[in-house]
Amino acid sequence: AQKVTQAQTEISVVEKEDVTLDCVYETRDTTYYLFWYKQPPSGELVFLIRRNSFDEQNEISGRYSWNFQKSTSSFNFTITASQVVDSAVYFCALSDGSDSNYQLIWGAGTKLIIKP
Amino acid sequence: DTEVTQTPKHLVMGMTNKKSLKCEQHMGHRAMYWYKQKAKKPPELMFVYSYEKLSINESVPSRFSPECPNSSLLNLHLHALQPEDSALYLCASSQDPFDPGEYEQYFGPGTRLTVT
Numbered sequence: 367a368q369k370v371t372q373a374q375t376e377i378s379v380v381e382k383e384d385v386t387l388d389c390v391y392e393t394r395d396t397t398y399y400l401f402w403y404k405q406p407p408s409g410e411l412v413f414l415i416r417r418n419s420f421d422e423q424n425e426i427s428g429r430y431s432w433n434f435q436k437s438t439s440s441f442n443f444t445i446t447a448s449q450v451v452d453s454a455v456y457f458c459a460l461s462d463g464s465d466s467n468y469q470l471i472w473g474a475g476t477k478l479i480i481k482p
Numbered sequence: 483d484t485e486v487t488q489t490p491k492h493l494v495m496g497m498t499n500k501k502s503l504k505c506e507q508h509m510g511h512r513a514m515y516w517y518k519q520k521a522k523k524p525p526e527l528m529f530v531y532s533y534e535k536l537s538i539n540e541s542v543p544s545r546f547s548p549e550c551p552n553s554s555l556l557n558l559h560l561h562a563l564q565p566e567d568s569a570l571y572l573c574a575s576s577q578d579p580f581d582p583g584e585y586e587q588y589f590g591p592g593t594r595l596t597v598t
Contacts, residue, residue: 408591409570409594412589413586457524459524469527469530469538
């Protein structure tokens with residue numbers, strides 16, 4: 367069965383610190399997709415990244431970077447030099463073609479608090 | 483333009499009321515979704531429309547009735563709701579539900595519903 371685990375319920379850091387959010391997934395499929403979404407207090411879920419299972423290259427977008435490692439079934443997200451505006455709940459999600467028919471399997475979310 | 487709009491932003495309704503939530507996207511997306519999100523939880527999928535046809539109904543009670551009048555619009559009709567239905571209702575769209583390579587979902591800001 368598919369599963370996404372975000373073991374960190376809440377992380378609190380001081381502004382400008384680097385922070386890594388962990389995501390571990392389970393799937394039997396060889397083709398799957400991994401996502402990160404950000405949900406600020408306003409409520410809207412903001413798409414951050416999609417990664418397919420055949421592309422293990424790490425991705426960097428400004429202060430954000432993602433480390434995809436199939437060997438450990440992890441897709442971790444790092445924010446460098448965090449800012450107060452990064453405070454939000456971050457969800458990792460998985461999509462594969464098995465039971466879910468490509469619908470999203472969500473992790474529980476990690477609440478990130480950036481203190482000034 | 484990756485905007486999904488939802489109205490109203492907030493809704494308070496009694497258990498005997500009938501109300502509707504509205505969602506609109508102009509990205510040419512052919513899949514649209516309704517999610518329900520309780521506080522501190524990930525979104526739960528309710529309905530999926532692909533090419534204006536209901537393709538997934540995740541065993542949602544009949545007091546929630548979706549409607550897709552055209553490819554840009556999605557409604558959720560509410561009738562005889564219960565207090566436990568109070569939640570954030572999110573609409574999302576994606577380009578093609580059957581093409582996983584273009585699968586990221588774009589979310590609207592949500593409607594915060596309170597049932598009294």
